[in-house]
Amino acid sequence: MAASRAPWMEKPSPLVRAAKMLAIAIIVTLMLYPFAYVILASVTPPGRRCASG
Amino acid sequence: MYAFILPGLIFFVLFHYVPLLGNVIAFQDYSPYLGVTGSRWVGLQNFTSIIRDPEILNAITNTLIISFLQLAFAFPAPIALAIFLNSLLSERLKRWIQTIVYLPHFLSWVIVIALWQQVLGGAGSLANGLSLLGIENVNLMSDPSFFKVLVVLQVVWKDVGWGTIIFFAAISTISAELYESAAVDGAGSWRRIWHVTLPGLLPVTVMLLILQLGSVLTVGFEQLLLQQPAVGAGAAQVIDTFVYFRGIAGGDWGVSTAVGLIKGVVGTVMVLGANRLAKRLGTDGLF
Structure with missing residues (x-):
């Protein structure tokens, strides 16, 4: 669905838009990192996993 | 028509009210072999x-903290x-983020703690990353001083997305005309959140807060039981x-049972x- 801005809604400043993008990136990373780490650790060959700690 | 409430009524009577009779055990030297009628009153x-x-x-003390x-x-x-997700205009982006933040809610505590162990445990990615910087033996999962913060972080990670559902429903009931009127009066986006969104969320927030206070002495039995061997009873009991x-x-x-009874009365x-x-x-x- 396309984004729609009501006529009375002001356009956010570039700083606010950047802050929102940063917040989204942080939220998504925090939520998905444990899953991604476990999946990657599961498919990594045991020898390589041990070598990388 | 009233027959429809019968299954729910039976459920509550059987599993919520009948077990209340078991509180007599709090006044007995109870033995399962003697039963409630045969055990000595103390x-x-x-x-x-x-x-x-x-x-x-x-x-x-641990429960209250x-x-x-x-x-x-x-x-x-x-x-x-x-409030943050509501401020995003793109419906597609909003739905993607909602899907991602709902995800941990559907995992059991066993899985959640196993995942966190993989990230913050002694052999986890944080410990590995810090060891590259020369900081060795970092294990936040078995650190008693960090445990209470860890418990709250785990709860936030698991249930923050699921908790937004009820607030989204409340936000959707706020009339768009209120936002428009506020904007016409010169309110910026922060002012609209403060003077329109937050007052609109107040009734549901108060309701959830009252319910939350009722379970103030209940803090995630399974979550704490699973982690108690790692941090010890001093921090996790x-x-x-x-x-x-x-x-x-x-x-x-x-x-x-006496402890459980006191907990129920306090709640x-x-x-x-x-x-x-x-x-x-x-x-x-x-009510």
């Missing part, structure tokens, strides 16, 4: 032995996330785990008190 002896038990004081931290940080987190270890594992049924008093306070502060309250 009056308030179980309650007095609770007061003298140093372990229960530790469990109450974790409960306070959850009220201060885990309770407002879904409100903040719901709460009222629920105390009841489990003393009653189920230790066979001291009378004392653990009821908290709900009634919070409801009265909410009404006195001008909101509708829960």
